[in-house]
Amino acid sequence: FKNLSLLFLSNSKDFPWHIAKNYLNSVAQQQKLYDKTLGHPLGAAYPMAPDYVRKFIKCWTNQVINCDVIEEVYERLGDVMTVVNKDAGYKLYSFDGGLTHTVAMETVSMCSRGTTGLRSWNASLAFCQWAQNNQQVFRNKRVLELGCGVGLLGCVLARGTRVGHVTLTDHHTSVLEAARHTISINKLDNVDVKTLDWTKECSVDSNDFDIIVAADVVFDPSLLPYLAKTIRKLLRNHNDAKEVLRVQHDSK
Secondary structure (H helix, E strand, C coil), X not given: CHHHCXXXXXXXHHCCHHXXXXXXXXXXXXXXXXXXXXXXXXXXXXXXXXXXXXHHHHHHHHHCCCCCCCHHHHHHHHHHHCCCCCCEEEEEECCCCXXXXXXXXXXXXXXXXXXXXXXXXXXXXXHHHHHHHCHHXXXXXXXXXXXXXXXXXXXXXXXXXXXXXXXXXXXXHHHXXXXXXXXXXXXXXXXXXXXXXCCCCCCCCHHHCCEEECCCCCCCHHHHHHHHHHHHHHHCCCCCCCCCCCCCCCCC
16 A cells, blocks of 8 residues: 555546455445545645545445445535535655655645645655655755746756755746645645746856756746746756656647
8 A cells, every 4th residue: 555645636537446345345345445545644744635535435335346335424514515626736746665755735626816826736756756766866956946836847857866955946826836835734844935037137147956857847938048048047057957848738
């Protein structure tokens, strides 16, 4: 169960049900999975969005075939059914088999308060996992994150890779507040937040960083030239810099 330790994905349907379903057809195994997910102590301390919990439980009950769903699952469903739906809730992430956890307050909606930056996206989750598996890349380095959103990636780097320092940057007021909240609730002292608007003159000193990271930072293609301009300015004093960029275009 170590790889199923928390509800760590951005969509309840993306949870690894193909693995979990092997543990849903006996009461004892369901109880173990419940204790690792819906009943995890961190879930009580940092409540998830009711809509997310409802969808997760629906996926759970659809997977159970050869036995009854345990009572705890229905009790949890009863708890969230009485709550007025909220667009935001805490999500609990683990990329090292449950040894450490990072908590972030995120919205359920793709766009909220005029920005897509108030939830973590799949590329960020993939980057977090890659960073956890390649910690030596970041050890003792000063890292700058562009378009940090709620700050998940930067906080995972700060907690799990022995990084020297991480600076999170974004420009939307609500996003910056969310990033500061993520730093605070995870009690990290090697992370700070700065405002950086790509459409304006770069306000960050490029000499303060060794590595620049970004994941799922552009929803509007018109911002790509501004992002490229910002990266060029940040790298101008680093003649030996290596830039690795992967762009995925979703035709949908």
